[in-house]
Amino acid sequence: MKQKINYSKGIFYLLLCMCILAVGTVLKLTAPVVLPVAVAVLLSFVFQPVVATLNRKFRIPTGVGIAVVIIILISVIVICGNLLFSSIKTILTLYPKYEERFMVVYEAIADIFHLPFDGDTSLFENLWSQLGIRSAIQTTAITLSNQVIKFLRNLTVVFLFVIFLLTEMGAFKSKALVAFAGKDAGKITFIIKDIILQVTRYISVKFFISLLTGILVFLGTLAAGMDFPIIWGFIAFLLNFIPNFGSIISGIGTTLFALIQFWPKPAPVIWVAFVMLSVNMVLGNFIEPKVQGRNLGLSPFIIIVSLSIWGWIWGFMGMILAVPVMVILKITCENISFLQPLSLLMGSKSAAEQRQEKTDRNHPADT
Numbered sequence: 001m002k003q004k005i006n007y008s009k010g011i012f013y014l015l016l017c018m019c020i021l022a023v024g025t026v027l028k029l030t031a032p033v034v035l036p037v038a039v040a041v042l043l044s045f046v047f048q049p050v051v052a053t054l055n056r057k058f059r060i061p062t063g064v065g066i067a068v069v070i071i072i073l074i075s076v077i078v079i080c081g082n083l084l085f086s087s088i089k090t091i092l093t094l095y096p097k098y099e100e101r102f103m104v105v106y107e108a109i110a111d112i113f114h115l116p117f118d119g120d121t122s123l124f125e126n127l128w129s130q131l132g133i134r135s136a137i138q139t140t141a142i143t144l145s146n147q148v149i150k151f152l153r154n155l156t157v158v159f160l161f162v163i164f165l166l167t168e169m170g171a172f173k174s175k176a177l178v179a180f181a182g183k184d185a186g187k188i189t190f191i192i193k194d195i196i197l198q199v200t201r202y203i204s205v206k207f208f209i210s211l212l213t214g215i216l217v218f219l220g221t222l223a224a225g226m227d228f229p230i231i232w233g234f235i236a237f238l239l240n241f242i243p244n245f246g247s248i249i250s251g252i253g254t255t256l257f258a259l260i261q262f263w264p265k266p267a268p269v270i271w272v273a274f275v276m277l278s279v280n281m282v283l284g285n286f287i288e289p290k291v292q293g294r295n296l297g298l299s300p301f302i303i304i305v306s307l308s309i310w311g312w313i314w315g316f317m318g319m320i321l322a323v324p325v326m327v328i329l330k331i332t333c334e335n336i337s338f339l340q341p342l343s344l345l346m347g348s349k350s351a352a353e354q355r356q357e358k359t360d361r362n363h364p365a366d367t
Contacts, residue, residue, distance in 0.1 A: 012338070035314050039163030042324050045199045047162065068165045070159060077155075087231045094227060114367050126171045129201075135315050152197055191335050198331060200322050209288045210240035213247070213279055214307055217254070220275030222266045226258055240284075240318045243303055251276035285336065302346050 047069050054065040072141055214237030222229040226279040232254045239246035251273075306326045310318035326346065333343035 007209060017197060024309065024313060031314050035317060036157045037161060038314075038321060038325070039317070040158045042159070042199060042203065042321065043162050044165040044169060045196045047202050048196065049200055051166055059116060062167070066163060069166075070163060074159075084234060088229050091228060091231075114225075142284055170173050185333060191331060194331050194335075195328050198327050201329060202324060205288065206241060209283055210237045213237060213240045213283055216279045216283075217250075217275065220279070221254065221258075221272060224258065224271045224275070226268070226272065232257075236279075241279075243307065243323060245307065246319075247280040251280055298323070298330065299345075299347060 041225040047066075050069055051065040054060040054068065055062055060068070124278065171271060214233040215238040218233030221232045226232065232250075233348045236247075236250045254276055255269065255273045258269045262268040278281075303323060303326070306322040307319050310322040310325060312318070314321065329344050330346045333339040333346070
């Protein structure tokens with residue numbers, strides 16, 4: 001008698017893959033609407049413990065605590081914006097100095113690739129008249145101005161979402177108990193608590209490590225005598241939120257600028273390269289993993305793939321949000337029985353070993 005083959009599990013996973021592709025496409029198409037909501041939710045996860053601590057320890061009402069958090073966040077953004085604006089003004093004033101440097105670099109590149117070069121004209125005249133990129137620069141300027149306006153609009157929307165989410169999160173547990181009666185309510189509240197704990201820990205540690213990275217890069221470039229040390233510190237702070245690749249891009253960019261500024265002096269360039277390499281190596285490979293621990297349990301391959309996927313879906317902000325989103329998906333899959341294999345595949349080897357040890361303790365082998 002032939003054995004009947006059950007195809008239900010295979011069909012289920014095939015449909016699941018199709019649903020994931022469909023959801024990814026929808027998220028990309030609806031990014032202008034969904035992305036501010038996703039950012040607001042993650043920020044709410046981070047700020048909710050702060051608001052709860054203010055209420056529990058200092059008896060500050062929830063509304064006042066939310067207002068304090070928002071005011072501090074806006075103040076930090078305004079201060080950073082003013083520092084960047086003043087640095088950009090300094091860049092514009094020092095442009096003639098760097099035009100000569102860039103002319104030397106452009107002349108070397110033109111000799112290598114046999115590009116037209118006129119030594120009697122300026123750098124921009126060479127680029128505009130001989131390479132024909134005037135329209136590209138104009139388009140870039142218009143796009144940049146549109147991006148600034150879009151960023152300010154999205155920032156306002158995110159603040160509004162954060163305020164309302166923080167107001168609602170205090171009553172979430174009671175709502176879950178009513179909406180999901182029985183054991184489902186306990187499981188859902190456990191999932192939410194675990195997500196908040198893991199995401200808050202990741203973002204908090206990442207923020208302080210990135211802040212320390214930015215401060216050290218600022219001090220290192222300032223000691224080397226580089227121009228615009230605030231810019232390089234801010235770039236290091238921002239790109240450090242992108243795992244693996246962000247610090248590499250920041251280090252290469254800062255070192256190349258040091259090469260342009262200090263050429264032909266090698267000592268400052270070597271110092272800047274040493275600072276970027278040592279800061280990223282020590283903080284990224286030793287201190288951050290030690291502070292972060294193994295709580296995330298994500299496979300390095302999954303992290304790299306998630307950077308590509310979420311970068312394609314939501315751009316630069318998607319690369320910053322990639323790890324927190326994957327943590328949320330992993331925790332959700334861990335607590336849904338038929339999705340637990342996906343959680344194991346997404347996890348690191350150490351996480352799988354810890355899970356196996358836990359299973360062996362709960363279900364010891366018969367002796």
